[in-house]
Amino acid sequence: MTRLRSLLFVPGNRPDRMEKAVASGADALILDLEDAVAADAKATARAAVADFLTGERRVIVFVRVNPLDSGLIATDLAVVLPARPDGIVLPKAEGAASLRQLDAMLTGDTMILPIATETPAAIFGLGSYGGVTTRLCGLTWGAEDLPAAIGATSSREADGRYTPPYDVARALTLFGAHAAGVPAIETVYPEFRDLGGLAAYAARGGRDGFTGMMAIHPAQVPVINAAFSPSDAEIAHARRVVALFEANPGAGALSLDGKMVDAPHLKAARRVLAQAE
Numbered sequence: 001m002t003r004l005r006s007l008l009f010v011p012g013n014r015p016d017r018m019e020k021a022v023a024s025g026a027d028a029l030i031l032d033l034e035d036a037v038a039a040d041a042k043a044t045a046r047a048a049v050a051d052f053l054t055g056e057r058r059v060i061v062f063v064r065v066n067p068l069d070s071g072l073i074a075t076d077l078a079v080v081l082p083a084r085p086d087g088i089v090l091p092k093a094e095g096a097a098s099l100r101q102l103d104a105m106l107t108g109d110t111m112i113l114p115i116a117t118e119t120p121a122a123i124f125g126l127g128s129y130g131g132v133t134t135r136l137c138g139l140t141w142g143a144e145d146l147p148a149a150i151g152a153t154s155s156r157e158a159d160g161r162y163t164p165p166y167d168v169a170r171a172l173t174l175f176g177a178h179a180a181g182v183p184a185i186e187t188v189y190p191e192f193r194d195l196g197g198l199a200a201y202a203a204r205g206g207r208d209g210f211t212g213m214m215a216i217h218p219a220q221v222p223v224i225n226a227a228f229s230p231s232d233a234e235i236a237h238a239r240r241v242v243a244l245f246e247a248n249p250g251a252g253a254l255s256l257d258g259k260m261v262d263a264p265h266l267k268a269a270r271r272v273l274a275q276a277e
Contacts, residue, residue, distance in 0.1 A: 002060065002111070003027055004138055004183055004212040005228040006221045011036035012045030012063075018052045024218035025225060028060035033076050034067070034091050042072065046079040053083035062113060064089035068101055077105055087111030087137060092118045092145065095125020096132050103133040111137040113185070116176065117169040118145035126172040130180035139177035140185035140214060141169055160197070174209055186210040192217035202227030211275075230272045238269035238276075 008026035010017050012033045021029050031052065037045045049063055063085045066072035069092075077088075090102050093114035102112055112135040116122055123146075129139060143155040143166050155166040162170060170187075177184035186205035189198045202213055202224050213224045230238070244254055245266050253262040 002137055004060075004185060006212060006215055006224040007062070007113075007185065008215045008218065008221055009036065009064075009188070012049045013037050013041045015048045015052060018048075021218060022059050024221040026059065026215065026218075026221045027212070027225075028062055028086070030062045030064050030089050030214070031085075032064045033072075033080075034064050042066075042076075046076060049085075050080050050083040053080065053085055057086075060086045062087040062089045062111070064091060064115075067092040068098055073105075081107060081110070084108065085110065087113055090114045092122065093125075094119060094122045096128040097125075099129060099132045099136065103135055106135065109135070111135050113138050113140060115140055115142050116173055117141040117143075119149055120146070122146075123169060123172065126176035127179055129176060129182075136180060136182050138183040138185045138212070139173055139180065141173035141187050143169070143187055160191075178209065183211040184209060186213035188214045188216050189220065190216065192220055195219065195223050198223050199227060228275075230276050234272055235276050238272035241265055241269035242273065 004027050006026045007028045007030050008021050008024055009030045009032055010021045012031050018029070018031065031049045033042060033045050033049065053061060063076070063080050065076040065088055068090070087110060088102065088106065090098065090112060093099065093116050099112065099114060106112070112133065114129065114136075116126055116129070116139050129136060143162065146166070146169060147153070147155045152165070154163070156162055174184045186202070189201050191197055198220055205213055206227050212228050215221055215224055241256060241261055244256055244261065245251065248254055253260055255261070
């Protein structure tokens with residue numbers, strides 16, 4: 001599975017920012033043809049994205065196209081697919097049907113990363129992404145379009161926490177991704193100057209089972225990479241858990257540092273070591 005700890009958005013009409021984004025250390029870039037680009041700039045953005053893609057590929061590059069019902073996606077794909085992006089980010093995805101529709105429009109081994117919570121109907125399709133196409137490389141969500149779609153004034157409390165409806169959307173994305181057997185990618189942290197808040201937010205994502213996160217500014221990338229990479233202490237503990245079970249084959253539960261460890265702990269330890277590798 002492709003490592004996707006950090007995915008950095010770059011406006012498709014800002015080629016000057018694309019090279020700088022490569023130097024950020026992000027695992028992937030998302031060159032944006034949707035929200036970051038005004039209608040009268042989309043043709044210029046498509047050309048700039050295609051031009052960047054034809055250069056030396058030093059990082060995974062996704063392109064966020066316009067939604068399936070926008071009337072723009074066919075042109076987006078006609079311009080960018082010949083330049084062979086590594087993947088397509090699909091906004092306003094609504095479950096398996098959207099995934100099948102985009103899959104039929106792609107060629108080669110182009111990956112698909114749906115943004116899966118941006119319409120009310122999308123929420124009810126979050127469990128349907130598995131088994132549709134091998135192009136699916138993850139599932140992510142957003143907390144901005146959905147409240148706008150239903151007339152909510154905000155997705156957040158005054159202290160920045162999500163209100164209950166958007167906690168539900170986040171949780172369903174997390175479980176939907178794992179049910180489909182792909183990485184769960186956390187949404188952006190919009191206060192890009194608040195790196196301390198970002199670190200805490202990303203740490204909660206890792207704790208909850210997300211394996212990566214989208215970014216809107218290069219300064220966020222090192223913080224996100226650190227949050228979704230196991231620490232030396234976590235790696236050392238995982239090695240001890242694995243070694244303990246290897247020394248006691250057939251054991252169901254064992255004791256380590258005065259605490260019980262069993263099959264779920266072993267599975268988690270193996271996941272940590274796989275991430276470290």
